[in-house]
Amino acid sequence: MTAILQVRDIQKSFGGVQAVRGVSFDVHEGEILGVIGPNGSGKSTLFNCILGQLLPTGGSVSVDGRNVTGLRPSELNRLGVSRTFQLLQVFPRLSVRENLILAGQEHRGSRLGRLFGARDAGLGPEADRMLDFFRLTALAHEQAGSLSYGQQKLLDAAMAFMAGSRLVLLDEPAGGVNPTMLGGLRERLAAINREARATFVVIEHNMEFVMALCTRLIVLAEGQIIAEGTPDEVRRNPAVIEAYLGH
Amino acid sequence: MSTRHSLLLGLVLLALLALIPADLTNLGIPYPGLKRYGTYILTLWLVTAIAAMGVNLIVGYAGQETLAQAAFLGIGAYLTAIAGKHGVPFGLCFIGSGIVAFIVGIALGFPALRVQKHYLAFVTLAFSVLAWLVFRNEAEITGGVMGVRDIARPIVFGFKLRNAVHFYWFVLAIAAVLTFALWWILQSPWGRAFTALRENPLRAESLGVDVRLYTLLAFALGSAYGGMAGSLYAPLVEFIDPSPFALGPSLLFMLMVVVGGSGTFFGPFVGAGVAVLLPEWLRAWENYYLMIYAVAVMVLMALFPGGLVGLVAFFTRKRSRL
Numbered sequence: 001m002t003a004i005l006q007v008r009d010i011q012k013s014f015g016g017v018q019a020v021r022g023v024s025f026d027v028h029e030g031e032i033l034g035v036i037g038p039n040g041s042g043k044s045t046l047f048n049c050i051l052g053q054l055l056p057t058g059g060s061v062s063v064d065g066r067n068v069t070g071l072r073p074s075e076l077n078r079l080g081v082s083r084t085f086q087l088l089q090v091f092p093r094l095s096v097r098e099n100l101i102l103a104g105q106e107h108r109g110s111r112l113g114r115l116f117g118a119r120d121a122g123l124g125p126e127a128d129r130m131l132d133f134f135r136l137t138a139l140a141h142e143q144a145g146s147l148s149y150g151q152q153k154l155l156d157a158a159m160a161f162m163a164g165s166r167l168v169l170l171d172e173p174a175g176g177v178n179p180t181m182l183g184g185l186r187e188r189l190a191a192i193n194r195e196a197r198a199t200f201v202v203i204e205h206n207m208e209f210v211m212a213l214c215t216r217l218i219v220l221a222e223g224q225i226i227a228e229g230t231p232d233e234v235r236r237n238p239a240v241i242e243a244y245l246g247h
Numbered sequence: 248m249s250t251r252h253s254l255l256l257g258l259v260l261l262a263l264l265a266l267i268p269a270d271l272t273n274l275g276i277p278y279p280g281l282k283r284y285g286t287y288i289l290t291l292w293l294v295t296a297i298a299a300m301g302v303n304l305i306v307g308y309a310g311q312e313t314l315a316q317a318a319f320l321g322i323g324a325y326l327t328a329i330a331g332k333h334g335v336p337f338g339l340c341f342i343g344s345g346i347v348a349f350i351v352g353i354a355l356g357f358p359a360l361r362v363q364k365h366y367l368a369f370v371t372l373a374f375s376v377l378a379w380l381v382f383r384n385e386a387e388i389t390g391g392v393m394g395v396r397d398i399a400r401p402i403v404f405g406f407k408l409r410n411a412v413h414f415y416w417f418v419l420a421i422a423a424v425l426t427f428a429l430w431w432i433l434q435s436p437w438g439r440a441f442t443a444l445r446e447n448p449l450r451a452e453s454l455g456v457d458v459r460l461y462t463l464l465a466f467a468l469g470s471a472y473g474g475m476a477g478s479l480y481a482p483l484v485e486f487i488d489p490s491p492f493a494l495g496p497s498l499l500f501m502l503m504v505v506v507g508g509s510g511t512f513f514g515p516f517v518g519a520g521v522a523v524l525l526p527e528w529l530r531a532w533e534n535y536y537l538m539i540y541a542v543a544v545m546v547l548m549a550l551f552p553g554g555l556v557g558l559v560a561f562f563t564r565k566r567s568r569l
Binding site: 085114116 | 250432434437439447451453454455458460
């Protein structure tokens with residue numbers, strides 16, 4: 001299997017605190033990799049280093065074999081890498097449909113062409129398809145800020161796929177979502193992985209969600225990988241039980 | 248509102264605005280139009296609204312700050328006044344004012360990109376003071392505190408716009424074109440990207456929106472509107488000196504946008520109307536008018552931070568629910 005994402009010896013320090021200590025892993029096409037670990041284990045810092053929000057102190061990140069260390073998030077997005085954030089990050093005053101169009105428009109034609117071209121940048125049908133896929137069609141023209149938390153989480157995830165991204169990094173997608181909606185979110189993510197061969201890296205605290213969704217897990221503690229394997233292997237790993245699961 | 252309805256509304260408003268100063272008694276309608284001063288005030292409102300539209304793009308849509316719009320107005324005004332005296336046709340002066348303000352906007356925006364929001368406000372504040380000092384101290388070029396006198400009205404297709412109503416119609420036509428251009432930009436994916444900058448730049452960047460470039464574009468386009476407004480201001484007042492291009496008027500442009508309704512399309516027109524027309528109406532109270540004006544603005548901001556357009560939208564929604 002081809003590695004879409006290669007993370008090699010990533011390190012990140014904040015003054016005297018070493019938040020990430022030499023983390024390396026590969027993510028293969030069509031895989032759903034889960035990154036778990038207790039609070040403060042360096043998961044979000046690792047994400048931010050991979051996605052250009054933070055410049056790593058050491059190490060490298062490659063996408064499709066190309067070194068992308070330190071590239072800005074917008075440049076990475078144009079290479080087919082998108083993300084969601086731990087806290088909700090939709091555009092509250094735009095409609096749900098406009099949020100989706102915005103999420104894909106920078107990938108359509110030239111910038112000048114977009115000024116004189118169609119208002120929806122030719123993304124109307126794609127946005128409608130995504131609304132249907134994430135079961136948000138009835139809310140298409142509502143302001144995103146007026147949606148429930150769970151619906152905004154769905155929209156947040158849908159936006160990450162609008163650009164036709166091959167690699168999506170989801171930061172706590174289940175956080176704050178009620179159990180009913182959580183099943184729907186997991187099922188939609190699994191479906192998009194199956195149907196579009198989309199590749200995910202998921203940071204998550206909800207063990208049930210992550211064990212059901214992911215094909216492979218890596219476990220971080222104190223900024224380094226302490227275990228790696230299938231959900232079942234990780235669940236049985238004594239180091240993980242000691243450091244994270246605690247039972 | 249659909250695109251067709253928006254355009255229709257725009258055309259109706261344009262026709263109404265064109266008729267306001269005109270004498271209609273010849274058509275059998277008992278309306279004598281406006282006197283010269285009234286037409287001047289109406290023209291000043293349009294010029295002010297053009298500059299305020301630029302501020303609204305920067306502040307209301309892109310979520311940045313600017314305290315330099317009066318300086319850009321000054322750049323356009325001085326360029327038009329001085330080049331006009333050297334025989335450069337008004338059309339070239341007008342386009343040149345927009346281009347120069349756009350370029351200066353980019354030059355100012357580049358270092359300011361590292362310092363967005365309030366820090367950008369301080370960068371523009373420094374530029375505003377610097378521009379005013381140049382207008383005042385470079386007397387050989389700008390006339391210093393004595394200013395530039397006898398600025399000619401434009402000649403359009405061999406027709407000199409001496410008549411106040413004719414010049415008003417000319418400014419109205421340009422304002423209509425600039426309003427349509429801004430409406431087009433805001434309806435396009437660029438407008439959506441500008442809104443994304445204001446609402447959530449972090450998320451916008453992660454979705455491929457080049458935050459730096461769009462910030463720069465919004466800033467430069469907004470500044471160009473200031474330059475073009477200045478180019479119309481010079482032949483309107485026929486005499487310019489540095490005082491209308493100081494920091495105070497720049498703050499007033501910010502106030503116009505906020506009072507009118509920041510991030511709303513008609514906000515700058517309403518805000519400019521308040522800033523230009525209200526002092527005229529309150530002039531009878533002489534020294535108290537600034538106080539009344541200030542209190543009215545404070546009450547409005549405290550109760551309706553969405554400005555006057557937001558206030559109207561609030562009551563329209565309330566009425567539709569009844």
